Amino acid sequence: xxxxxxxxxxxxxxxxxxxxxxxxxxxxxxxxxxxxxxxxxxxxxxxxxxxxxxxxxxxxxxxxxxxxxxxxxxxxxxxxxxxxxxxxxxxxxxxxxxxxxxxxxxxxxxxxxxxxxxxxxxxxxxxxxxxxxxxxxxxxxxxxxxxxxxxxxxxxxxxxxxxxxxxxxxxxxxxxxxxxxxxxxxxxxxxxxxxxxxxxxxxxxxxxxxxxxxxxxxxxxxxxxxxxxxxxxxxxxxxxxxxxxxxxxxxxxxxxxxxxxxxxxxxxxxxxxxxxxxxxxxxxxxxxxxxxxxxxxxxxxxxxxxxxxxxxxxxxxxxxxxxxxxxxxxxxxxxxxxxxxxxxxxxxxxxxxxxxx
Numbered sequence: 001x002x003x004x005x006x007x008x009x010x011x012x013x014x015x016x017x018x019x020x021x022x023x024x025x026x027x028x029x030x031x032x033x034x035x036x037x038x039x040x041x042x043x044x045x046x047x048x049x050x051x052x053x054x055x056x057x058x059x060x061x062x063x064x065x066x067x068x069x070x071x072x073x074x075x076x077x078x079x080x081x082x083x084x085x086x087x088x089x090x091x092x093x094x095x096x097x098x099x100x101x102x103x104x105x106x107x108x109x110x111x112x113x114x115x116x117x118x119x120x121x122x123x124x125x126x127x128x129x130x131x132x133x134x135x136x137x138x139x140x141x142x143x144x145x146x147x148x149x150x151x152x153x154x155x156x157x158x159x160x161x162x163x164x165x166x167x168x169x170x171x172x173x174x175x176x177x178x179x180x181x182x183x184x185x186x187x188x189x190x191x192x193x194x195x196x197x198x199x200x201x202x203x204x205x206x207x208x209x210x211x212x213x214x215x216x217x218x219x220x221x222x223x224x225x226x227x228x229x230x231x232x233x234x235x236x237x238x239x240x241x242x243x244x245x246x247x248x249x250x251x252x253x254x255x256x257x258x259x260x261x262x263x264x265x266x267x268x269x270x271x272x273x274x275x276x277x278x279x280x281x282x283x284x285x286x287x288x289x290x291x292x293x294x295x296x297x298x299x300x301x302x303x304x305x306x307x308x309x310x311x312x313x314x315x316x317x318x319x320x321x322x323x324x325x326x327x328x329x330x331x332x333x334x335x336x337x338x339x340x341x342x343x344x345x346x347x348x349x350x351x352x353x354x355x356x357x
Contacts, residue, residue, distance in 0.1 A: 022286075022299050025319065025344040026066040031055055033328070033342050034321035036144060036267065036309030040095040040120055041355050043314050045344070046071055047321065048090045048103075050308075052328035053336065058087040059103060062344065072101075072118045072125075087116070092142065092156070094311075096149035097356035100126050104156065106142040107131065113142045115154060115170060129170060131156075135177045137164050144267070144309070146217035146224060147357050153243055155224050157215040163188065165211025167226070169242050178245060186256050187212040189230040194264050196282050196306070196326040203331075214268040214278070216310075219354035225276055227262055234262040234276060234289050260293030266325075269310035269318060273351030277318055279307035286320060288350065298347070305341045312353045317346045 028034060033055065035048035045062040049055050059077050060068040070077035080086030088111065092104035099121045107113035113136050117126035131142070139161040146155045156168040158179075166182035181187050189209040194201040201208040210229035217224055217239065225236045237256045241247060247255075263280040270276045274291035277298075285300040286307055306325040313319055321344055327337035 021347050022301070023346050025346050026062055027340075028068070028342040028344070030338065030340070030342070032057065032060055032068050033323045033338070034308065034344065035091045035323065036093055037311040037319055037321050037344065038093045038095045038101060039311040039313045039319060039355060040099055040101070041097060041314060042099070042120075044095075044120060045311075045319070046093060046095065046101055046120075047344070048093050048309075050091070050323055050325065050328070051089050052325055052330040053338075054329060058090045059093065072123070076118075092144040094145055094147045095120065095356055096147040098149055100149075102145065102147055102154065104142050104145050107136050107140050109138075112136065113140065115145075115156075129172070129175050129177075131168065131170070131177055135168060135179045137161070139164060142168075143213045144215050146215050148217055148221050148239055149356065150221050151239065151243065153239065155215060155217065155239070155242060157212045157226060159211050159213050159229065162209060162211070165189070165228070167212065167215075167224075167242065171243075180242065180249070180252055181256070184253055184256075186226075186233075186235050186253070187228065189228045190232060192230055192232070192264070194230055194282055199326070201326060201331050208331075214265050216269045216276070217357045218270055218274075219272045219357070221357070223270075225259065225268060225270055227265070227268070229266060230264050232261060232263070234259045234268070234278075258293075260289040261295045262289060263287065263295070266307070267309040267320070269312055269353075271312070271318075271349045271351045271353035275350045277310055279310065279320065281306050281308075281325075286347075303341050304345075305339070312349065312355055312357075313346065314355045316349050316352050318349050319344055319346045 033053040035050035038046045061071040101118045103116040105114040113131035115129040119126045141159040152172040154170040165187040170177045213229035215226040267279045276289045284304045308321045
């Protein structure tokens with residue numbers, strides 16, 4: 001590479017790998033700020049619409065021409081009216097290996113959370129699993145999820161409150177749910193500030209402290225990886241241990257492993273080589289924790305303004321949403337300060353993984 005070109009890249013905060021390997025899939029309009037992303041085995045792409053921007057639509061499908069359409073349809077993609085069908089607030093979504101899109105519809109006052117399965121092949125409702133007290137707390141915030149279709153389980157990250165962040169384990173065969181690792185050092189936030197563009201993010205008038213959020217499942221369904229959003233440790237635990245209701249809380253906690261270091265992060269995914277990709281939201285970056293537990297930065301650039309959620313595509317590329325969440329009204333003093341950098345991007349996986357989890 002010519003020195004002059006390299007110097008130009010460094011001047012604008014890019015690395016040579018960033019300039020050539022990170023590809024724009026679609027720019028999105030102000031009406032569809034993306035939250036998380038899900039990709040089906042057939043390559044169809046679905047996005048949750050982040051509620052921090054106050055848009056009425058909850059979920060869309062990203063079409064091949066870069067446009068979007070309400071998904072599953074014009075009724076379900078918005079809040080229910082008069083007790084009818086619809087979604088209250090979705091962040092977590094994922095497509096399993098059978099083409100079922102699982103939507104995590106968060107709970108609210110006098111309202112249970114819901115895990116809604118939509119058959120993307122037959123285009124019809126598959127099933128609804130209700131998530132209610134005592135598994136769901138009044139302060140619950142059902143944030144993200146990982147799908148183990150092979151064993152029939154869903155693992156949910158409930159960011160909840162300062163002392164009640166937890167994993168929720170749902171048995172799809174019975175519809176039963178359990179709350180595990182609540183308030184543990186593996187799920188609660190660390191006492192560190194989230195500083196972006198020189199400004200400390202606040203929620204409720206205090207520096208944001210957010211517990212478990214990023215969560216993913218290994219391609220062989222053996223390991224669940226997770227960590228606190230405002231935390232510096234990436235953990236993993238065997239799915240078999242999460243599914244084992246006979247383990248005591250202490251026994252389960254003893255089986256959690258620290259996998260490596262991580263930055264403050266919103267989303268994660270993992271390939272078949274144990275590389276855990278991480279959205280480093282305070283660094284405008286995407287990084288990876290290798291199987292050796294070491295974190296390194298893959299891409300860093302100014303237009304990676306709050307990289308959020310990941311999905312592994314059938315083309316062995318990793319897709320990521322970018323949503324400028326620190327500029328949303330919720331985190332920006334009630335003002336929408338978006339600069340139009342709402343988009344989906346992608347890059348090649350370091351090793352092959354698996355779609356549908």
